Amino acid sequence: TGKALNGATITIGGETYTTDTHASLFRFYSGDPNLLRNGFYYLEDVAPGTQTVAVAAPGFEADEFLVEPVDSFFTFFDVQLVSNVPPTVVSSTPGEGTGAFRIVDPIVINFSRGMNRASVESAFSLEPAVGGRFLWSNNDFTLTVRPDSLLPLTAMTLTLAGSATGAFGDPFDGNGDGVGGDDFVISFTTGPADTQAPGIADTYPAIRQAGVELDPIVTVVINEEVDPTSISPDQIRVITGSGDAVAGLQAHHAVGERSVLSFFPAQALQPLTSYIVTIAPGLKDLVGNQRTTQQQFNFSTGATNVERDIIDDFESDLMTNWWVPGQSGSTTGIVPGSTSRSAETRIVHLGVGSATALRVDFEWEEGAGSTLLREYLVGGAPKAVVFDSTYALETYVFGDGSGTLLRFAVDDRVPVVAAGNHEVSPWYTIDWYGWRLISWRPARDGTGVWIGDGVLDGNLIFDSIQLSRSAGASATGSIVIDDLSITRPAVVTGVEQEGDVPNSFELMQNYPNPFRGSTTIRLNLPESGALSVAVFSLLGEEIARLTDDRQYAAGPVEFEWDATGVPSGVYFTRARFGRRIRTVQMVVIR
Numbered sequence: 001t002g003k004a005l006n007g008a009t010i011t012i013g014g015e016t017y018t019t020d021t022h023a024s025l026f027r028f029y030s031g032d033p034n035l036l037r038n039g040f041y042y043l044e045d046v047a048p049g050t051q052t053v054a055v056a057a058p059g060f061e062a063d064e065f066l067v068e069p070v071d072s073f074f075t076f077f078d079v080q081l082v083s084n085v086p087p088t089v090v091s092s093t094p095g096e097g098t099g100a101f102r103i104v105d106p107i108v109i110n111f112s113r114g115m116n117r118a119s120v121e122s123a124f125s126l127e128p129a130v131g132g133r134f135l136w137s138n139n140d141f142t143l144t145v146r147p148d149s150l151l152p153l154t155a156m157t158l159t160l161a162g163s164a165t166g167a168f169g170d171p172f173d174g175n176g177d178g179v180g181g182d183d184f185v186i187s188f189t190t191g192p193a194d195t196q197a198p199g200i201a202d203t204y205p206a207i208r209q210a211g212v213e214l215d216p217i218v219t220v221v222i223n224e225e226v227d228p229t230s231i232s233p234d235q236i237r238v239i240t241g242s243g244d245a246v247a248g249l250q251a252h253h254a255v256g257e258r259s260v261l262s263f264f265p266a267q268a269l270q271p272l273t274s275y276i277v278t279i280a281p282g283l284k285d286l287v288g289n290q291r292t293t294q295q296q297f298n299f300s301t302g303a304t305n306v307e308r309d310i311i312d313d314f315e316s317d318l319m320t321n322w323w324v325p326g327q328s329g330s331t332t333g334i335v336p337g338s339t340s341r342s343a344e345t346r347i348v349h350l351g352v353g354s355a356t357a358l359r360v361d362f363e364w365e366e367g368a369g370s371t372l373l374r375e376y377l378v379g380g381a382p383k384a385v386v387f388d389s390t391y392a393l394e395t396y397v398f399g400d401g402s403g404t405l406l407r408f409a410v411d412d413r414v415p416v417v418a419a420g421n422h423e424v425s426p427w428y429t430i431d432w433y434g435w436r437l438i439s440w441r442p443a444r445d446g447t448g449v450w451i452g453d454g455v456l457d458g459n460l461i462f463d464s465i466q467l468s469r470s471a472g473a474s475a476t477g478s479i480v481i482d483d484l485s486i487t488r489p490a491v492v493t494g495v496e497q498e499g500d501v502p503n504s505f506e507l508m509q510n511y512p513n514p515f516r517g518s519t520t521i522r523l524n525l526p527e528s529g530a531l532s533v534a535v536f537s538l539l540g541e542e543i544a545r546l547t548d549d550r551q552y553a554a555g556p557v558e559f560e561w562d563a564t565g566v567p568s569g570v571y572f573t574r575a576r577f578g579r580r581i582r583t584v585q586m587v588v589i590r
Contacts, residue, residue, distance in 0.1 A: 003336065003365075004037040005081065008057035012067075013047050035369055055079050086173035086180035087113035087166040092158075100191035103150040104224060104286055105257060106135075107158065114140040114167040114337070123161035123172070128154065138338040138363060138476065140167060149287070152193040160184040197289045199223045200279065201258065204436060205299035212301050214271060217351060217396065217435035218263040220279055226259040228252060230284035236263040239276045246275070247585060249350045249538070249570065253434075255400055260434035264351030266585030267509065274300045306487040307504055308394070309579040311462050312382035313483055314358045318343050321380035322358065325373045333371030333469070338363035338476065341375055345540075347398050349435070349482040352583045353572035355540025357482035362404075364469040364476075373467040374409070382462065382484070385579055386414060389456035391486040392441040395465075398480035399430040403473030406430055407448055407466050408440050413458035422463060423456055424448040429470060430479060439487075507575045507582035510561075514587035518562040521546070521573050523582075527554045532576045535561060535586075543571060563588050 007021040019041065020026060022033040030036055046069050056062035060081035069075040093108045094101045120143060121134050132147040150156070162181040164172035171180025201223040205212045218238055231252050238246040247266040252259060261279075269275065278296040312321065319342075326336050344359035364371050377383055393408045405427040412421040425440040426448045447454045465481060506524040513519060525531065533546040543566060546559045561573075568590040575582045 005057045005060070006037055008055060008060075008081070010041050010043075011054040012043060012051050015043070017041055017043065030369065032367060032369075035367065053077070053079075055081060057081055059083060059085050082168045082170075083113060084170070085112075086170055086178065087111050087115060088173040088176050089160070089184050092186060094158075094186070094188040096186040096188070098188040101150075101156075101188050102194070103152055103190050104194050107145040107147065109143045109145075109160070110138075111141050111143070111166075113170075115143070115172075116140075116165045116167055116169070119163065119165045120160065120172075123164040125159050125161075127157040127159070138361075141338060142476075150190050152190055154190045156188055156190060158186050158188070194285065194287050194289060196285075197291045198226050198259070198283050198285045200295060202433065203277070203297060204432065204434065207297040207299075209299045210302075212269075212299050213437060213439075214268040214301055214305050215265070215351070216269070216437065217349070218265070218277055219432075219434040219436070220261040220277075221433045222259040222261065222283065224257060224259070224285050225254045226252075227284045227286055227288075230282055230290070231261070232280055232282055235280050235283070236261055237278045237280070238263060238265065239278065240270075241274045241276070247587075249585070251350055253347055253398075255433050258401075258433055262350075262435055264349070266351070268305065269301050271301055271303050271305060274298055304489050306392075306489055307580065308483075308485045308487045309385070309387075310576075310581045311385045311484045311486060311579070312358075312377070312380075313352075313354065313581060314343070314356050314481075315354070317380050318356065318358060321377060321382055323376040323378050325360070325362070325375055328374040328376045328464070330372055330374040333365050333368030334373055335363040335365050339373065344480050347480045348540075349396050350538070352483060352581065353536045353540070353574045354482050355536070357398075357480045359478065359480050360465075360467065361478045362467060362476065364473075366475060371469040375465045375467070377462050377464060384461075385486070386459050386461055387486045388459055389442045391488055392439050393425065393462075393485075394437060394439045394487050395484045396435055396482045397430065397438050398435050398482075399432040400474075400477050400479055401433045402430060402477035402479075403470055404430045404477050404479070405468040405470050405473075406438065406479070409450065409463040409466055410456075410460045411463050412452060412456055412460055414461050416458075419451055421452055421458075422450055423452040423454065423460075424450040424466065427468070427470075430477075505577045505580045505582065507573065507584055509584050510573060510586050514589045515563065516589055517564060518560055519586065521559045521561060523557045523575055523577075525552055525554050525557060525577060528552065529578055531557065533559060534574055536572045536574055538570055538572075 006019055009016060009018045026036040050066055050068045053065045053067050061084050063081060067077050090110045090112050117136055130147045130150060132145050135144040160174060162172055162174050162183050173180045174182045174184035200220060202221040204219040205216060220236060236250055249264045251262045276296055276298045278294060281291050281294050283291045322341055325331050325339050339362045342359045344357045348354040348357045360375055362373055407427050408425040410423050412423050426445055428438050442456050504526055508522045510519045510521045530549045531552045532548050534542055535544040536542055544561060566588055568588050571586045573584050573586060
């Protein structure tokens with residue numbers, strides 16, 4: 001089940017201990033017998049040497065384990081018991097008797113336990129017979145079936161035979177009578193044929209939005225999943241008022257029942273400038289309906305550029321720097337087996353040449369009195385970044401439209417360590433699909449409520465990204481986070497003359513670009529320090545390293561990159577100076 005067990009009994013060295021239950025303790029704190037869970041043991045004075053640990057709990061198979069305690073510190077030992085209650089279906093879409101089920105929608109089945117994939121897939125059938133694809137998620141608790149082509153206005157029968165088994169081989173209880181080995185059967189009716197072409201559900205920036213940041217990820221959300229083969233290389237174009245096209249990269253991702261098209265400008269946009277976004281015709285949905293008209297909208301940028309210093313770009317040490325959500329004692333109201341953090345390599349911020357991002361998958365426990373997922377930054381170089389409240393905290397979030405709440409947490413008054421120094425931003429509701437920049441400016445936005453006093457009055461370090469479930473939000477979700485950073489408005493003092501020391505870290509566009517042989521890469525350093533410059537492919541593969549943590553004096557720095565022998569295509573120059581990262585896009589032609 002992925003949940004801590006109440007009332008489990010452990011026996012070791014002749015001593016027996018039973019964890020708390022609702023009847024023994026939790027009734028004093030909640031009237032809900034399923035709300036509070038413990039599942040932890042703390043046993044002292046265990047004899048030295050290898051010990052046999054026996055664990056038993058109602059509804060689970062008893063088991064024994066060998067443990068060898070150490071005498072210098074705590075010995076931690078986690079136990080997972082296998083339920084002896086047969087797995088069953090918790091919910092399904094469609095359900096029994098559903099009418100007008102959309103023929104383009106997936107079939108989703110949620111199980112009470114993790115399932116054996118092969119056994120379930122062989123036990124699944126539709127009548128009339130239809131082929132399809134099987135997709136698993138939530139640690140094999142959830143099966144999504146995408147039928148090839150459901151017939152419209154047709155009575156259908158879905159059967160999951162009793163031959164299916166759980167992950168540990170236990171028989172599937174299809175009718176929910178507590179005994180395994182029987183079928184799960186539902187009947188439903190499909191709706192009319194889909195004759196509508198894909199439509200635009202949302203955009204970022206919004207239509208006629210003003211004051212847009214200079215480094216946006218332009219996003220177009222389509223109201224249904226589209227056929228990837230119908231997406232042209234210039235499906236989204238960003239054009240200046242004078243008709244010049246903005247160079248950049250394009251990506252497509254299916255999210256739920258929608259498609260998200262993203263455009264990543266190769267360079268920062270110009271301040272106080274109007275832009276036009278065009279969406280070309282030709283997009284098809286999964287049954288072949290095609291958009292035949294071009295659509296466009298406009299937006300304008302703001303006046304302020306920012307200097308961005310990276311806290312964590314998630315390119316290295318992600319799994320050691322960031323805790324599993326359940327490791328934090330502040331995390332509550334989650335389903336542990338369906339909640340995790342991982343390195344995401346498919347959905348990344350292509351505009352900065354990212355190859356890895358932080359992915360958080362989660363499921364909230366139904367009926368939980370409170371919910372908080374604390375994704376804690378435990379250490380590494382990102383933990384050493386010190387800043388203050390004059391900075392903004394920013395990160396790019398690929399949203400899933402789940403309505404989940406997100407906020408930043410910081411430690412105030414560094415280097416003093418105290419729980420009362422934890423401060424948080426206000427909550428941000430993830431009600432969008434695709435990439436969006438979240439920015440917390442304390443002077444503008446204030447603070448949220450958690451453990452601290454709500455006042456930022458010292459040096460800060462980053463503590464955690466926190467999630468919570470809002471009223472009406474989805475019980476499950478997945479978000480991707482990239483380029484966690486601090487920013488301040490860029491200082492502009494006028495035109496710099498040759499020989500002047502620049503006042504900000506700059507990576508200029510290479511020249512020439514596009515190019516065939518070699519190109520010049522120029523930078524400006526505001527002070528002396530260690531500089532790294534490398535060239536990457538679109539897939540994040542390092543092609544060339546021009547300098548690696550070498551010390552340079554303040555002022556202009558120049559490199560020559562010889563691309564002889566490199567295939568034609570798009571490449572990125574990525575420069576790191578301290579915690580600041582700059583990226584430009586280059587094009588090699590043959």
